Amino acid sequence: xxxxxxxxxxxxxxxxxxxxxxxxxxxxxxxxxxxxxxxxxxxxxxxxxxxxxxxxxxxxxxxxxxxxxxxxxxxxxxxxxxxxxxxxxxxxxxxxxxxxxxxxxxxxxxxxxxxxxxxxxxxxxxxxxxxxxxxxxxxxxxxxxxxxxxxxxxxxxxxxxxxxxxxxxxxxxxxxxxxxxxxxxxxxxxxxxxxxxxxxxxxxxxxxxxxxxxxxxxxxxxxxxxxxxxxxxxxxxxxxxxxxxxxxxxxxxxxxxxxxxxxxxxxxxxxxxxxxxxxxxxxxxxxxxxxxxxxxxxxxxxxxxxxxxxxxxxxxxxxxxxxxxxxxxxxxxxxxxxxxxxxxxxxxxxxxxxxxxxxxx
Numbered sequence: 569x570x571x572x573x574x575x576x577x578x579x580x581x582x583x584x585x586x587x588x589x590x591x592x593x594x595x596x597x598x599x600x601x602x603x604x605x606x607x608x609x610x611x612x613x614x615x616x617x618x619x620x621x622x623x624x625x626x627x628x629x630x631x632x633x634x635x636x637x638x639x640x641x642x643x644x645x646x647x648x649x650x651x652x653x654x655x656x657x658x659x660x661x662x663x664x665x666x667x668x669x670x671x672x673x674x675x676x677x678x679x680x681x682x683x684x685x686x687x688x689x690x691x692x693x694x695x696x697x698x699x700x701x702x703x704x705x706x707x708x709x710x711x712x713x714x715x716x717x718x719x720x721x722x723x724x725x726x727x728x729x730x731x732x733x734x735x736x737x738x739x740x741x742x743x744x745x746x747x748x749x750x751x752x753x754x755x756x757x758x759x760x761x762x763x764x765x766x767x768x769x770x771x772x773x774x775x776x777x778x779x780x781x782x783x784x785x786x787x788x789x790x791x792x793x794x795x796x797x798x799x800x801x802x803x804x805x806x807x808x809x810x811x812x813x814x815x816x817x818x819x820x821x822x823x824x825x826x827x828x829x830x831x832x833x834x835x836x837x838x839x840x841x842x843x844x845x846x847x848x849x850x851x852x853x854x855x856x857x858x859x860x861x862x863x864x865x866x867x868x869x870x871x872x873x874x875x876x877x878x879x880x881x882x883x884x885x886x887x888x889x890x891x892x893x894x895x896x897x898x899x900x901x902x903x904x905x906x907x908x909x910x911x912x913x914x915x916x917x918x919x920x921x922x923x924x925x926x927x928x929x
Contacts, residue, residue, distance in 0.1 A: 590614050590655050590885045590888050590889060592605075592654055593620065593652060594657070594660060595661060596659060597629075597661075598662070598754035598755060602660035604879065605660075605881060613876075617654055621642075621643070626754065646672055649672060649673065655679065656885075657678055657679070658682075659682040662761070663683075663688050663758070663764065663771070666686065670700070674699040677703055677705060681709075682708070683710055685908055688764075690910045693905070693909035694906060696906075709900055709901075709905040711779055715852070715872075715878070715880075716836075716851075716853075717852060717871065718854060718855045718870060720873065721847075721868070721870055722838065722848075722855060723784060725840075729844075730844070733820065733842055735820070735841055737839065738838070738839040739838045743834035745801065745805070745829035760805055767808055768808030769812045774795075774812050774827035775827075775912060776827070777827070777838075778907075779899060781816060782904045782907045783897060787897055787903055789907055790823070791817050791819060791926065792816075793814065793815070793817075794815040796919060798810070799811070801830075813825070845860055854868070854869055854870070914927060
């Protein structure tokens with residue numbers, strides 16, 4: 569009887585631990601996606617324990633807008649980490665600051681989630697991977713398109729062989745432009761700074777295609793990268809490109825990535841053509857497909873992905889607490905996203921030099 573009681577108490581204790589919210593800290597408030605973390609009061613998987621932000625203007629703005637206790641805010645990252653002891657940190661600052669966040673969190677065994685892409689340079693991406701491996705932490709990269717039921721469906725078609733061998737992929741991402749859609753002045757300053765963002769549309773939206781193509785090909789790196797960038801609106805985007813086309817060449821496949829701040833409307837879609845059929849992820853829940861020459865094209869309407877794939881913080885909570893195990897080819901994971909940064913760096917070099925960049929084997 570005593571043994572059974574102890575076992576029951578142990579199971580109850582484990583269940584309670586599993587249900588405890590993850591202690592989350594936010595690093596930076598300048599990124600335009602940061603509002604996500606403050607607009608999920610209906611979910612109880614996260615507890616916000618600290619916010620690092622050195623800009624007092626942003627601190628006051630967010631404290632007032634979201635009715636936040638000023639005690640949550642810190643102007644020193646290391647002090648925040650040591651004082652509030654988060655289990656995970658979500659980074660919402662400039663992309664080139666991701667390495668600084670990971671350098672601070674990794675030795676403290678704190679998991680990290682960053683906004684796409686992982687880093688602005690390949691050397692930073694490799695250092696992040698090394699720090700994560702040495703300290704046994706997860707470093708996730710959040711892409712909205714990772715949640716899309718349509719992309720998952722198309723990838724399933726590929727893996728099941730229903731499209732045949734991939735021959736051409738086209739990924740189109742972007743919107744009318746940061747100024748045109750009204751991003752905050754702080755986010756605009758990041759996106760238009762070649763150091764903080766790495767480039768303009770090439771980084772901001774080129775990263776989606778690099779992420780998806782690397783995933784579709786199970787981590788395979790391209791043989792070469794060719795990119796062309798342009799400033800259609802130099803009066804607005806003086807220091808970075810607002811138009812980017814990237815061609816990734818593989819031994820038997822090609823991927824054309826179109827990242828732009830000049831689209832008529834916002835878009836995030838993907839076309840995958842195999843030697844048997846094709847599928848087009850039109851939006852998060854709609855796919856157009858034609859699986860053989862004799863069949864007409866059909867449109868598939870999908871249900872949204874189930875929890876935890878409803879928002880990135882639910883994914884982060886499940887990863888931190890061990891309910892979700894990322895495989896080595898996960899869209900959020902380090903192997904794919906280190907390769908993404910390698911591709912983006914090669915694209916930036918290609919655009920600047922006017923030459924194709926061949927990647928080392």
